[in-house]
Amino acid sequence: MSVSVTRFAAPTASVNSWLVADDTSLIVIDVLRSSAEAAELADEVAASGKQLLAVVVTHGHPDHYIGLRTFAERFPDTPLLVASREIADDITGFTAWMESVGWLDAEPTMKARSTANPDGFDYGIIQVADRTELTLAQGAVVRLDTDWPAAEADHTTVVHVPSANAVFTSDLVYSGVHAWEGPQVTRDKIQSWLAALDTLLERYGTHVIVHPGHGPQGGTARYEEIRRYLRDFLNVTEAATGREEATAEMIRRYPDHEQADFLLPLSIDFHVHA
Structure with a gap:
């Protein structure tokens, strides 16, 4: 098969x-x-x-x-x-x-x-x-797994196909794309999102092929990529004195990421109010 x-x-x-x-x-x-x-x-x-x-x-x-x-x-x-x-x-x-x-x-x-x-x-x-x-x-x-915390979305399905050694993470993983952290994605939900990445690794193993909601598939290094991005986003938006500063800093850190003109500004606008 x-x-x-x-x-x-x-x-x-x-x-x-x-x-x-x-x-x-x-x-x-x-x-x-x-x-x-x-x-x-x-x-x-x-x-x-x-x-x-x-x-x-x-x-x-x-x-x-x-x-x-x-x-x-x-x-x-x-x-x-x-x-x-x-x-x-x-x-x-x-x-x-x-x-x-x-x-x-x-x-x-x-x-x-x-x-x-x-x-x-x-x-x-x-x-x-x-x-x-x-x-x-x-x-x-x-397999359709739904026992995930409210994170990028309030309710998420991760799809697992064991015979293809494949996990489809939905938007728990972005690769090379600015992640959606806009309306409703609070800082607490981003912390839950980080915890969900640990669960992905524990549940599906270290050798599975990860298929993100946005961006190309790859190994479980994809988890660390989005984990680093989320932590950077939290730190940048907390420290920034304004939206332009936060946007510029995220683009500086991730110059090749897609959606700098759509997903990123919507996320910055939600988390930086000055």
């Missing part, structure tokens, strides 16, 4: 989707921040000729679920799954907030369906998985 992992790296928010496949079937983990990019991902899935068994959204941030409508329309028989009711609620809650601040104006078809907006997306079609393991057609197990 051979299991392959393919990364689909989208420019918008530097976010990943992951395709986990055997010879005849596949599962998609997360579906991007842009419907147009999700359409490209759907084309890739269709071109594989394999049966799409499920789409799994790991947490309730829009860069991981905006493509749901695209997949619902292209693959109407495929379940759109989350691993817990809390994640489903996070998705609807974040969607309502984005509508309130205009963040969905560029993705109007992903505004929630309502009497006033009958053409919106029906978030009620998202299903909560009734088990903690999915199975590819040839028997490979795909």
